[in-house]
Amino acid sequence: MEWAWLIPVLSFAAVPVIIVLGRFLTGKVSHRSAAALAIAAILGGFIVFWFVFAGFLAADTDTPGCETGVGTEALTCNYKLTWFEAGIPDALTDSFDRIHLEWGILVDPLTIAMLGLATFVALMVQIYSLGYMHGDPRLDWYYAFHALFIASMLTLVLADNFLLLYIAWELVGLCSYLLIGFWHERPEPREAAKKAFIVTRIGDVGLLVGILLLWSHVGSFSMLETFAAIEAGELSEGVVTISALLLFLGAMGKSAQFPFHVWLPDAMEGPTPVSALIHAATMVAAGVYLVARAFPIFSESQTALYIVASIGLITALGAATIALVATDLKRILAYSTISHLGLMMLSLGALGYTAAIFHLLAHGFAKALLFLGAGSVMHSTEELDVRKMGGLRKVMPITAILFSIGALSLGGIPILAGFWSKDEILIAVNKELPLIFIVLTLLTALLSALYMARAMFVVFYGKFAEQFEHVHDAPKTMSITMGLLAIFAIVFGLVALDLPGPFKGIGYFIFYHEGHGLEFVIWLAALSIVLAIAAFIYGYMAYARKSVNLEGARQRFALPLKVAEGKYYIDELYQWSIDRVVLSFSRFIAWIDRALVNDVGINGPADVTRLLGHGLRRHVTGYVYSYALAMALGLIGLAILWWIVST
């Protein structure tokens, strides 16, 4: 378990090797070696993960480095090294005026879950990329960025202090920028990459301020020490609430919560495997992970929890409605991700710690599968507008089946993974929050099933679109990885059950305060099953068999439809505020810079000096006798002065 640091380090190590090899090798050899190195690194990480997992299951509080975690009460293992010490070491007090920074790894159930998800999805995505990115001229860079991306994410989940977490956090942001803008020859990916970077950066500022606020009150970046201090009530309630909200601001940016969700749909301009990675395992999972990791801070503040839940619900519902009317296959999936991230945040706000992480995992497998399926469709049809597609199962049956599994899982059809995790969220929301929350959550669940049904039936079923005659199914590298993900999307939910053996089921593994077995509220489960099945049947009739005519509904709800299709005009709002507010303010600042700083502050002294010099140079007459006169007068003056002083 002490070797868990190897998981990210393997991928980190692969990055420079890939780049250097890419310099010396050319063409196919360079591409093959890059892919082989990146995949080998993450495969190594995946293998190490299983050893870590096994070691963790065998460990107890007597194992060196392990103890009962603060807040979670789950087994938490912490291994650290001194990074550096600054200040004057004081032999007597041993603490005075010293900054002691450590870096280390924290292995607890949350970390294990994230490591498993991230290494597995990244491995699948990288193998898939072999087929998808085949022949791309910059494949070596693609794999280098991929390796760096996943290494940063793994560092992020392993970090035992906020400083290391922040470094990894920013690296994740950087890599997403590089990968979203990978095809930077076209303008849209460039713009999307910048948007993703800048929007998440707004949240990152909040995260940084939150970390520093905690540090200024606790005096340590260490998570465990911070949580212990909060548990002991050393921090006032206001500080806890504010720092929780600042951390949440960072999570909102990364996890694309309203109003920072705008970058995620645009990020679809990147290569599809990258979208799969961003949406399932890395970038957006980081925000949910952060809130879960800092849960001892959040759980101390009722206000913070309410805000987390409310933002989550707004995001989940809003994004679900947009997903229902979007016409671009990848964008449907993107809004679906935003909606599900909202559900996870909602669950965390409702103290549903287990449910949120469970849903993160289940959603991760299903969404990676869906994106890889969408990538497969896009790869062979080069089309993303769902209105032009139809009946693709005839030409790409494997993709159709696998995509449908992902859609059904995410839609919440029983025994598939998405059903179990969504059920846990519903239970948590029902238990902790007012009635309106559970009603809206159920509505979101219904919409979620509906848009998944729509995506699946419109693209793969119904009338065959003739122009796709020539289309072929996915190559082996792509279909095998999708198949493996599909297995997880089907069976992963079963970990919710009480299992024999050391693992015992997810409720006993990932928990906050105390473990619990499978919970089941009959009426909620029944309601969610009915809603999901009804949604899929309706979707089948409306989009595949076309036996339900939607035109009437479209005309009756013309206005809300238009608003949702316009994505609630949030992008326009941002554009307006940037044009009107930010740019006006910038012009004002620019004016201050030109008029005050430059003309007065910098040119001013120069002008004064020049004018003075202009006047003063007249005393340099060039006649020797005037200098002699000056010297004589000066001497006489000095003599008079001396005479006055001495008498």
Added chain:
Amino acid sequence: MVPLEAFQVLSAVLFAIGLYGVMARRSAVLIVMSIELMLNAVNINLIAAASHLDGMGNWANFDGQIIAIFIITVAAAEVGLAMAIILRMYRNRATVNVDEINLMKW
């Protein structure tokens, strides 16, 4: 016994003549000569002061004389340097009139 004041008056008169020469002459050579006059005025003053220090006309204190010898030495060197500069000046500008040597003026 010549009183000290007489030497000081002589010294002051010589110094004033030298100063006038420095300020009024146009010729660089005459200016250098005027400077020499001022230096010698100072020398007279120093030696007179040295010889009167004990109030009996004895050479009781050598400080003034030593400084005077230093001044003579330095003055000799200074004249050598000044004449060399004036010579170069004459070679280049065909004049030693300092009013015409005004390249460094503003």
